[in-house]
Amino acid sequence: MKAPLRIFACCLFGLVYLYMAHRAATIGQPAELLVLTGSAPLCLALLGLLWPTRLRWPALSLAAVLGGVLYHQAESLVAHAVWLYFLQDTGSNLLGCVIFARTLLPGQEALCSRMARFARGGALAPYVARYTYILTLIWAVYFAACAAFGAALFLSGHIEAWSWFANVLTWPLTALLFLLEYPVRLCLVPRAERATLAETVRGIIASSKAQAAGRPS
DSSP states (O other): OOHHHHHHHHHHHHHHHHHHHHHHHHHOOSHHHHHHHHHHHHHHHHHHHHTTSTTHHHHHHHHHHHHHHHHHTHHHHHTTHHHHHHHHHHHHHHHHHHHHHGGGSTTOOOHHHHHHHHHHTSOOOHHHHHHHHHHHHHHHHHHHHHHHHHHHHHHTTOHHHHHIIIIIIHHHHHHHHHHHHHHHHHHHSOGGGOOOHHHHHHHHHHHHHHHHTTOOO
16 A cells, blocks of 8 residues: 555544544444444554554454454453443553563663664764654653543542543654654754655654564664
């Protein structure tokens, strides 16, 4: 599937999911839809993370079994549906933290460095590599902080405040981090070393393909 078509499909899927989640949350029925919208994103994210590995088929089998269990237990799970959304939100943030943090381990290349290298089509200057390493660390800490803060709100009983933070504020905060990082990049990274938006997108796609193919990236 070509990149523009893939992006369009992802956006369409996201819009459909948001509509289904809204309908399920406001109506509360059918129970199967409420449970599905509360559990599907995290399950799909974990499956996507494991798909390029040798755990592909065990993960797919486990997902099928869990899906069947959730479907048959949907009515009883509705009473605890808010926990599904909490686990989805916290799990997504922890997953984001792991995706960035694991590339900071010894012998690994920081995720932002990898994407920048693919975007530029060659090796990075040492100061650019340092900058992208720190940027990867910032994203890992950001996702961990979101998970911790959301969990503190939820577990302390401030469900409405947690819902506002998880469902409303998270996206603007993420966008704000992008906006704050951009002028810093302009100051610290020379123009010749900065990738354009199109180059960055190509770098992300190329890095994902290389990782999925099992090639060293």
